[in-house]
Amino acid sequence: MDQTTAIIDLDLPGPRISRHVYGHFAEHLGRCIYGGFFVGEDSDVPNERGIRTDVVEALRALSIPNLRWPGGCFADDYHWRDGIGPRDQRPRMVNSHWGDVVEDNSFGTHEFMDLCELLGTDAYISGNVGSGSVAEMSEWIEYLTRADDSPMADLRRRNGRDEPWKVPFFGIGNEAWGCGGNLRVEQFASLARQYSTYVRNHAGNEVYRIAAGASDADLHWTEVLMQSFDALDRAEEADAPAGPFQAVSLHYYTMTGPWADKGSATEFSEDEWYLALERAGYMDQLLTRHGQVMDRYDPHRRVGLVVDEWGTWWNVEPGTNPGFLYQQNTLRDALVASVHLDAFHRHAERVVMANIAQTVNVLQAMLLTDPESGALVRTPSYHVFEMNTGHHDADSLDVHLQGVPTRTGEKSELPLVSASASTRGGTALVSLTNLDAQAGRTVVLDLRGRDVVGHSARVLSAPGLATHNTPEAPDAVAPVTLDAVRPHDRGLEVTLPAHSYVTVSLTLA
Structure with missing residues (x-):
């Protein structure tokens, strides 16, 4: 991947x-x-x-x-x-x-x-x-x-x-x-x-x-x-x-x-x-x-x-x-x-x-x-x-992305990964979106300047691109815990499923 x-x-x-x-x-x-x-x-x-x-x-x-x-x-x-x-x-x-x-x-x-x-x-x-x-x-x-x-x-x-x-x-x-x-x-x-x-x-x-x-x-x-x-x-x-x-x-x-x-x-x-x-x-x-x-x-x-x-x-x-x-x-x-x-x-x-x-x-x-x-x-x-x-009301953090795949679109190249991050007190939140309809993506979070002493992650995805919630299936698209987060020598490594949205919550020293 x-x-x-x-x-x-x-x-x-x-x-x-x-x-x-x-x-x-x-x-x-x-x-x-x-x-x-x-x-x-x-x-x-x-x-x-x-x-x-x-x-x-x-x-x-x-x-x-x-x-x-x-x-x-x-x-x-x-x-x-x-x-x-x-x-x-x-x-x-x-x-x-x-x-x-x-x-x-x-x-x-x-x-x-x-x-x-x-x-x-x-x-x-x-x-x-x-x-x-x-x-x-x-x-x-x-x-x-x-x-x-x-x-x-x-x-x-x-x-x-x-x-x-x-x-x-x-x-x-x-x-x-x-x-x-x-x-x-x-x-x-x-x-x-x-x-x-x-x-x-x-x-x-x-x-x-x-x-x-x-x-x-x-x-x-x-x-x-x-x-x-x-x-x-x-x-x-x-x-x-x-x-x-x-x-x-x-x-x-x-x-x-x-x-x-x-x-x-x-x-x-x-x-x-x-x-x-x-x-x-x-x-x-x-x-x-x-x-x-x-x-x-x-x-x-x-x-x-x-x-x-x-x-x-x-x-x-x-x-x-x-x-x-x-x-x-x-x-x-x-x-x-x-x-x-x-x-x-x-x-x-x-x-x-x-x-x-x-x-x-x-x-x-x-x-x-x-x-x-x-x-x-x-x-x-x-x-x-x-x-x-x-x-x-958190303070924004710059996210510098490297190695982002793109797809040629109608008028521009579409980056297939979107991200943002913020910090407040002893915590930070990183948001990651994989726009690729078919392929998963590994993202290394190169975390600098403060020690990370704890983390958790959630993912929102579904079997199909058009999956939606109804009274009969109210949780067809609902967030669940993401376990695919591993230590990395630069910080953390996160696996994003295809067509998914992930948030990673960090506890900072």
Whole structure:
């Protein structure tokens, strides 16, 4: 079996990997909210104030750091006042983006913030720029976070919530280049400054404002947004927050076909396996290129990059509503996730948050709920996130790979091994992905700078590339202990099975 070497200096920590790159996304789309997170108090599915308890328990096991809501495209049609007050009195609306269904607004601000409290996670509210107003957005943050007897705080109390909530993250629009208004970036940059100014800090709640950023490789969008900041290059202000917003976003989805025929989630060839992983690897190039644009205007890196929509986007499962974006989740999706997460780790100095799309029943979901039986299924992607919790708020470590095999792809050479590592206190975590569909791979971990006094390893793989979990086979793809880890004169030798994801936990002296 061929060998790859991964050189890791355990005593040279780099930028911290924010736990927030493991964020999630919940849009009013298909069965993400209704039937996914929220079933109502009268449901036979166990719930707490209408929120599914099994979903909460599963996500708490991921230490989910933040949750983005209510969209997505839905956010720029959403008017928050429609989602407060007695549920039977809330006005209805048409969800024109996703299935053209009627939304009854029974899940609104109070329900979402209740969900965040049950999850122990931070709220990331996506504000309406496309069809909303500056005053509407300003009043929403006041309603959420003000503690005194202001008009919006008083309205919140009349709706049953005395104490304000903490809202650390607020999005200024969504996909303003498309469903969020079809704006040119020059138009949106001015609106982002204006709207951000009125998303105020109330009662000690410090808001991190994220302006709707680019799609894919639209570097011009990022450049114009960066030009709209004031004095980012002044050394005397290097430690001050950027303003009036603090970050810009980036959206990128992985698919193997064109927009009209994105490819099947479960029926794909070996060539499509590699194509998906090559396109997933393109995220690293996007982060580099957008980061270079940002560096020109922001040498002190005061502005964050937030990848608040990423993941696979396949054709919907046959027989399901095409507007609900329900797709299965295979081992291939899990390795797409691991490749992305490695890229976020490598760019920890700039990437401050990321949100996989979406958490339940939509696109590359963590969880699938069965509408017939009520069963909850953890997807292969879920397990990658669970295996990586040791990277949360850990210091990144450079991984220098030697002897990595490649495969000629659509536009580039695809490395068949991906890796990242981090350290925290007396521990380190190494993540290794073998993208080879057929062959295993031996990796020597050349561990330098600190003594390793203990180790353990886990592996996620499956018999087939398209293996996935179902209510009947919930653990077809699930992590198990990896015994194929041996001492080596440079550190450790690890055997990666074909098409697998492995984490190696180290105890350091």
